[in-house]
Structures are given as structure tokens and as C-alpha cells.
Amino acid sequence: MAKLELAAWALVGALLGGEVGLAVLRPWDHHVPLSLSGSQTSSLVPANGSPSPGATTLVTPSAGGKCQDVVVRKVEQLHTIPRSAWVHASDGVNVRGAPSSSATRLTTLTTGTQLNLLGEQTNPNSSVWYRIRLSDGRDGWLSGRYTTNYPISVASTDSLKIWLPAGYQFQSVAAGKAEARYKNGPPTLLYMESGAKDQAPTETTVPAGLPSRSTWTARSTEPALVGDLPATDQVFGIRLAGSSCPAIVHEVRITTTTRYYDLMFVLDEASSSVVAQLLDSATVQ
Numbered sequence: 001m002a003k004l005e006l007a008a009w010a011l012v013g014a015l016l017g018g019e020v021g022l023a024v025l026r027p028w029d030h031h032v033p034l035s036l037s038g039s040q041t042s043s044l045v046p047a048n049g050s051p052s053p054g055a056t057t058l059v060t061p062s063a064g065g066k067c068q069d070v071v072v073r074k075v076e077q078l079h080t081i082p083r084s085a086w087v088h089a090s091d092g093v094n095v096r097g098a099p100s101s102s103a104t105r106l107t108t109l110t111t112g113t114q115l116n117l118l119g120e121q122t123n124p125n126s127s128v129w130y131r132i133r134l135s136d137g138r139d140g141w142l143s144g145r146y147t148t149n150y151p152i153s154v155a156s157t158d159s160l161k162i163w164l165p166a167g168y169q170f171q172s173v174a175a176g177k178a179e180a181r182y183k184n185g186p187p188t189l190l191y192m193e194s195g196a197k198d199q200a201p202t203e204t205t206v207p208a209g210l211p212s213r214s215t216w217t218a219r220s221t222e223p224a225l226v227g228d229l230p231a232t233d234q235v236f237g238i239r240l241a242g243s244s245c246p247a248i249v250h251e252v253r254i255t256t257t258t259r260y261y262d263l264m265f266v267l268d269e270a271s272s273s274v275v276a277q278l279l280d281s282a283t284v285q
Contacts, residue, residue: 074150095140099129163281200260
């Protein structure tokens, strides 16, 4: 889907959802409201609760580096079948009877559901679909767009819930401010600030320890969805540790009718692509 089309759909969804109080449905095959009667719960991992067979690799920083570490820690599944995956979409993902968004919907899986992938198909439009087995024995298909290949767990503040790679949790640092760190140690992956909408700063506050905004290099500005709320993801290149160590900043502001939410991700270039997945898992109050 073209970025312009994505932005247009996000705007339409926001207007419809805000004005008539309807559940916002995205235009591609994805989420449906989870209050559907008769939706099935699915046992998608072996009975002992362990992940499906498949090799994993732990993504960690290189030892002995002089640069402040901004690698996102996660245990990635190698691209083999079978393997585990996890649903990251904030309002669930459809499981269908065939690898197509027009096929019959069998059920809806919630955020964080662990999957055992049994098959994979790439369609002519380049969309990737995965085959799973539901608890009633039926095989179903879901879009790979809404899954991660690493375990995720929920991290929450009093106003934000987001699914981060397992091991990351928020620590409150001041009123309305929190930082998500791996096992409570440095560095910080996500800085979050929220408050009343009429008190939002003109620009996101730069956290202590990051270089001055005047030294940042603009990379790109992309439309984004935070859950079902349209937002803008501004990407910058920065230098850490005495202007010698590169990192990427993703700066996102979300506003509701009453509040603002500023999210700032700081990570390495190779990990930059996970931000879209993390934003898609988020919900705000």
C-alpha cells in the first residue's frame, strides 16, 4: 500500500471513529473488534507451552565496543518452518480459511498471542501469509504483516500500553514521563512523555543524555499508526558519546481530544524497522 494511501486511510479512519463512535477498521486485512460473539480462543503453541521447533538467535550488542549500546535486545527466530511468531497488532489479527483477505474469517487472535507457524505462502502481490493450526484442529492463515519473529511482552504506564521485545519495561522518571529499558538497565529504548493537550510543548523535549536537537540530521518523515490513531514518525540521525557513535531517533507525537503523547525511540540503524511494529501494538488512554 502506497504511503499516500496509508495516510489517507488513517485520516478517514480517525474521522469516522471520532465522529460517530464506531470501531475503526483499517482498510487492509487486519483487525476486527475483539468483542465478537463466538470468537474462538486458539491453542497455537504445543500443550507444554514451549515455542515451536526452530533455531533462535539472540540479538545483543558487540562486546568491548566504545560506543554507547543502542542495539534492541530480542531473541529472533531464524526464518525456517516450523517456528514461533507473535501477534503485534493492537486490536488483533484475523485468521482466515485461505491466504487471502477475502477468504472466510475463522477467528481473531489478540495481541501477544504466540503462534506456531506451520507453512508460509507469498502471494503475487508480495504479501506473506502464514499457516497455523487452531485448537479445534482447523488450519487457518494470517497475514505476516502483523507478526514479529521475536517474543514480545506488554509494557505499560498509566496512559500508554505497548508491546515491546520481551525484557523491556517502563520505569517512571517524573510525573508524566517514563523510560523503557531492558531488564531495568541502560540504555533506554523508548522515552515517553504525556500530559494535557493544551500543555503540549512545541517540540518533543530532548531527554538528558542525548545530544542537542540542533545537531540532529533529518532522515525522513513518514505517516504512522499508533494503534488506530494517525501520527507522524520523524526519523533523525544522531551521534552519541562525544559525537562519534551513530544512532537513530524516531520521534512520534500522538494527540487525542484531551492529551498528547510524545514517544522517542533511540536505537541502532539495523533495528530501526521494528519501530513500525512497536507503534502498531500501542494503545493510549
